[in-house]
Amino acid sequence: MRKPLTTALAATFLALGLTHGASAATTDAIDIPFARFTLPNGLTVVVSEDHKAPVIAVSVWYHVGSADEPQGKTGFAHLFEHLMFQGSENHKGEFFRPFELAGATDQNGTTWFDRTNYFETVPTTALDMTLWMESDRMGHLLGAIGQKELDLQRGVVQNEKRQGENQPYGRVDERISANAFPANHPYHHDTIGSMKDLDAASLADVKHWFGSYYGAANVTVALVGDITPELAKAKMLEYFGDIPAGPPVARQQPWTALRTESTRDTMQDHVAQTRIYREWNVPGLGDADAMQLELAAAVLGGGKTSRLYERLVYKDKFADGVTVGVESFALASQFKLQVDVKHGVDPAKVEAAVADEWKKFLKEGPSADELARVKVNTKASFIRSLEKVNGKATILAEGQVYRNDPGAYKTDLAQIEAATPASVRAAADKWIAKGDYTLTVTPAAKDADFSAQDEMEQPGRATLAGRPEAKLPPKQEFKTVASNIDRSKGVPTVATFPDLTFPKLEHGKLKNGIAVVLAERHTIPVVQLQLLFDAGYASDQGRKLGTSAFTMAMLDEGTKELDSLEIARRAERLGAEIGAGSGLDSSSVKLNALSSQLEPSLRLYADIVRNAAFRDADVARIRGQWLARIAQEKTQPTGLALRTLPPLLYGASHAYAIPFTGSGTEASIQSLGADDMRAYVRDYIRPDNATILVAGDTTMDAIVEKLNGVFGDWQAPASAVPKKNIANVATPAQPRVYLMDKPGALQSLILAGVVAPSTKAKNNLEIQTMNGAFGGSFTSRLNMNLREDKHWAYGAGSFLSNAVAQRPFMMYAPVQTDKTSESVAEILREAKEVIGAKPLTRSEIDKIKVGDVRSMPGEYQTTGAVLGAMNGIKLYDRPDDYVQTLKPRIEAQSDAAVQAAAKEVIRPDALTWIVVGDLKKIEQPIRALKIGEVKVIDADGKVAR
Template sequence: MALAAALSGGIVSTPAFAASATAGIDIPYTQFTLPNGLRVIVHEDRKAPVVSVAIWYHVGSKDEPAGKTGFAHLFEHLMFNGSENHKGEYFEPFEKAGVSDINGNTWLDRTMYFETVPTTALDMALWMESDRMGHLLGAIDQATLDEQRGVVQNEKRQDENEPYGRMGEQELAEIYPANHPYHHDTIGSMADLNAASLEDVKNWFRNYYGAANTVLVLSGDIDAKTAKDKVAKYFGDIPAGPPVARQAEWVAPRTTSTRSQMEDVVSQTRILREWNIPARSERDFVLLDLAADVLGGGKTSRLYQRLVYQDKLVDSVSAGASPFELSGQFEITADVKQGADPAKVEAAIADEVSKFLAEGPTADELARVQAQDRASTIRGLERALGKASRLGESALYLGSPDAWKQQFEWQQQATSADVQAVAKKWLAQGDYTLTVVPTKTAPKVEEVAGLPASPDRPADIPGADTSKFTVTRSDVDRSKGVPEVSSFPDLSFPKVERGHLKNGIEVVLAQRHTVPVVSMALQFDAGYASDAGAKLGTASFTNAMLDEGTTTLDSVEIAQRRERLGMNLATGCGLDSCTASASILKSNLAPSLALFADVVRNPAFRDADLERVRAQWIAGIAQEKTQPTGIALRTLPPLVYGAGHPYAIPFTGSGTEASISSLSAADLRAWQSAWLRPDNVRILVAGDTTLPEITAQLDKVFGDWKASDVAKGTKNIPVVAAQPSPRVFLIDKPGAQQSLILAGELAPPTTAPDNLQINTMNDAFGGQFTARLNMNLREDKHWAYGAYSFSQDALGQRPFMLYAPVQTDKTTESVAEVLKEAKDVIGARPLTAAEIAKVKQSNVRSLPGSYETAGAVLGALQSNALYGRPDDYVATLKQRTEAQTDDQIRAAATEVIHPEALTWVIVGDLAKIEAGIRGLDIGPVQVIDADGKPVAPAK
């Protein structure tokens, strides 16, 4: 058979491309510095009419003095809250202009902002970035500070409300001395955030946000000369700022083993083992990153083989190296299997680390990791923003935009002896272990003492002299406000081509030749809905088992071959379909397709693999039932759809412990025979290939595939009547810092004729940052880090949900506000013409930047196929979006939003929130557990 022949030849050896590390991998750029010290990097990429603007301020939480933790992150938020010449929300002009990617983030070493805009909106983007860099202080008042302080504190609560959410803070305090810049985490302490004064934050801005402390990257549809003119125009008059002293690299290695323990409401014990290692700029760090991949980078890694496959002590284990400017962190994390002895897990980890130090990686282990990293680097060259990030970080941390190539060369040319030597140097002593143990009650929250200060802190490096920098005169009249964006580029979506294999399987292709990668998806008409009448989770579990072994290869051999080929492979399900997908390097197309086809066509479902994955799956369900969002997404759908409905399942797709425990190999084979078959699939492809080429290659591995004699699966998705009155279900999470509010009802299917109007309505009501829900609960009340409405696409009635994680003491008020917004939008305060116009403009103008990658194009092909859309659906989206009327969109609101039909699921500390919610008298209140079962009242 052609498939067997392809698998048997040539696939085991390391791909030839590993011989030349940087061949064909480059990001051409132009670099210049303005007279005020602003460093600017320009990369020209004309594949799409968009420009990515990325700006790095060389300041992070490491620069915060004692008593002022969290300032860098707080200021990131303040920078999104308007400037002297633009008083409104920062996001608003970008949404109108069609931004396709916008955000900001802060870490230990830097603060970064980015946006991808249509080429014609570049002046607007540069005006906005320069206005908040050079004209911010006058816009920050006490009300703004208080607002964003509240938002940041709710972000902190939200993070810490997640299982294991407090580990990072304790780890940093106990691996670095008290006077080390990394001793505290980026989010900071509640006390320091509360103590931040208006003058404190203004001084922070004056000290760190000058032009000379900044790197600006423009990547995309722009040339160097145009970029230089525009950047000088908007940024040239901004002062350089004062000199910024730099902390010297300080690994702060330890010579002894230390450990600590903490409690949390988690489903299983987690063990973290850490070593301080050199900074990201050092060759030793690059080699230790390779060591981490060999030790714990996936199922082929040594720790996974030992702890999951062999000893069966853990459900997951991984290793990684975190890259920071002053010091790195080498971490091993393991989730202990229920009933296993954590001491045995620690002993096995220690044994594997010891063996690695004694032996180093094998040549094959190292070659596979290097092949995967090279393939990942190639894929990263597709996005303008991805290339901007590579150039900007290289300039900021390594001194030159192309210094990343030196690190890539170190990585690709490393030998086993190199990696072993560095591992022995840094991982032989000084480990720190943090163990998180489960508790069913509110966890003890104790002050973390951390390490004392060390006398070994190196002296800071004086800041470069900024007096030499000068400003240039600007002719920009900022009193006129944000530059108007009056024209917009058209979307260029690739032509959709169709063909068929010898056995009739349809092939749909959209060519993209930006990078030498072919992405594809086999889309089966199945999904979670195919579990109806069977055991919940069968579809997802069967798909997860596909790459766990074929009739000729075991799971490890599959993973090893995939790694050698630089291939990504994934399987999974949604409500209505299941998909097997692959991202394949063009140079390895034939052997990658052979492996892909073997996984899809010939799964073995061996008992040993089934039991291993089953244990991991059940552990994952237990984890979901400790996560507020996971709990809500498990319990709400059965309440909304009713027992027995195909969608009345946990929307995580994971099923229940009982159903997964009862699955047998026969169940999996029966489901596979009915659903994963050539008469129930279409093959969708996007990337660097042609229809004749890809059809011929696919024919070799799928063309002889024949359907089994088993009847093809069928689905029936009945219509459900609307809930006649509101209901409230409460789930107790003792000690929770936040309450998770999720309210749901049923909306028309994605195939509805007015689907576009429904989506536009949702964007205005709760789908975008500046939509009503988020502006109310986050920006106005600052009770939440974010509040949104969303729906899950479906061929049957889809769920429409309102989502808000809010601080515990504002739970009752937040529920009232969410309900008020839902009532107002269909009653006293319908969507305005301005709200609707803003969303329509944003959705139309973001189209050119939305399909920059082959992956995005493939996603469109998948949606079109699943929902029966024509090939020109994306190409005609602009005209159809613009043709929507305000009345149609308001009608969509009344069609979808029914406050009287909402089912509310609220997860929080019932001791603090139950009485208030009952007092709202929304509807009958029932306390349930994480499985959706009623909880009897306490006696």
């Protein structure tokens, strides 16, 4: 009999809590119990029981990806993934719709080099519906796919490609793949493919791909959650047993294609700063050196205590950021370095410093302390990923698909545990001592146009001899099993749904009066805390913009006794995660600690909260990174819009009239000093302005005792907490249109906003339901129009940012440039119709209501999700039983009340529009719409003309 999962995890966490110098813990304690079986048709099923919540993760992995695409068919695996959501022979219509009605969470599909996967987490009672849907598209797809569906999804995918390439550094991955791997390597081209090949995809290609790769014998299905192996076997046989195995699939074979010489490349892009990429080809998943290289990457560039970060950011001050990591695949992996070069620094100096540290590492390897810290954090991160059932399903399915072993993660963890400085150094010397490809990306001229670059792709690395032949699997005899499912009856109905179990909130108080709110949750031995302050970006008013976010970011950069690096090292040794930040209305400091190490973690946490040092050197370092961040925001269409829209919506005197990124302006950050931050801490980061929220593996008596030990003597200053101006603002008398120029942009970002009632509004649920139906869900009106009908966008919708005062309601759509004005017109038409001729229908409203109710068991699987709900309860003055009573309140919403919410929020005649795109292509068509006065503004929101 396998021991319960919670027991296994508890043992693991106790092991991970060992202090540096203690003997290594065994990885046997980390266990995801599973059963595996194969259906007669060859389909592999992996099942793991986890009964902590009444939900089941269903993860369907097809062993086919872009590596299997023949020449001239790049991007086809991903295009086919999109087609799988278009409906099937027995379910006409969007695949997502039944799942929205059932309350599915974590639902999507993805394509990568070696696999295509589809996944969702559903209430236990929706298992039959889910398996029916997945099996219907696996066994009954082609009759539902015609030229119309192909053309539609081709357009969506092409806009996904444009959207990615319209971002800073958006063409880099394609360039690296082409130069990392030889032209005849399966990984030479990126997964999304070329526009030319996407245009050429035909219905014949669709049918051939489906017939070649989507047979049952090429599939693994992982079922994790509130299910037993016995039930899983019966259900899988019932729904999937009659699907043919399909032809045998020849497997691509591992091929590292190691380079023996270094190569260099440069490219320009619309970016704010120079970035250096360096890549080495290394072995794929399951290789004996794979985990050694993961550890090497973490030591070299896995965080602020890593070799390169400390050298380039702290010591030499050459860079704003450094990362090193391994992207792991089946046939080969990529060991990657990325450096953001500080403005004004010669990249050659950066490369020389990197080379120096690389040389030292290859000679000496990691220190014992470095390796110990990396091991603890690697294992702790792995365990934290297991709290959600879909996280475990992914691990099991990946192990089965790539390595024929759902428990392959145990081999990896054992290799991590057994690693020594010598073994890590040896692997590094073998694989990353030579043969790198270096790409330097530099800022292009503002008017540079890269819109035709797809047709001018560089060939990259030449063909290389020695590619291993793909191998067919051993011959097997498969058979189908007759099914008693009558698919003509359609999708099975989901008649009952499990109730949500949410912990009761308990209240306590520290000696100095700080309120403590606790939600006990003992599923894993972790405690999460949030010290919540009434502050946030809104508290910047009257101060230098960005003060709140910058000050909070500085808290863990040094205390009176510890410097920034020592804080990070201590957190790593404890397996603790500590972070501080701000939102619109609040600031907070969070702790995620192992139960066994809670007391020392709290001591470190309290030191960060109470004793921030704000040393000049640290301020200068973070200031440089912050200014680089602002510059990056100004190269991102979404960043530009979110920086400039709020001041236009709220007006200069309002606390929300700030960039919603919270980063402030260059001028404000340049002038921000330690005295400003100390004043901010005095005014806002204080015990009489704080609440401590706790969720996890503790009790009220225990946590109050521990918190009193570190916060009980914390006293407030004599001055009062400042007041924020969050008074109501008037809406514009008429629409306004602002255009921002992004020369050569492949897409235009459309953002239209208006102020809406506060999150505290009595009809907040009706407002949320309205938004879900209009633009906040996949099958909403806006997305179905611009994506699924017109295919002018990869996605479009609307959203509400939570706020204590009036919040912004925004409609957005990144659309292809030549459809910008048409998209603006469609968004405006939809906005007018939903409050006029075409109000939301009962079915549209009910879809959101039932989905919101039925998704709650999946939404609140994790301790972090519970803590998030507690945060909302505190911020928006909600009752303690807010979550437990949501179901009847959601169900009680009337159609009339939701329709009234639409009229209250969506005001087409008061919209403020921002469109970021290629001005020479979009200005005149938008002006011709005559929807309001049109002005051209710069990246700071200042009127240019």
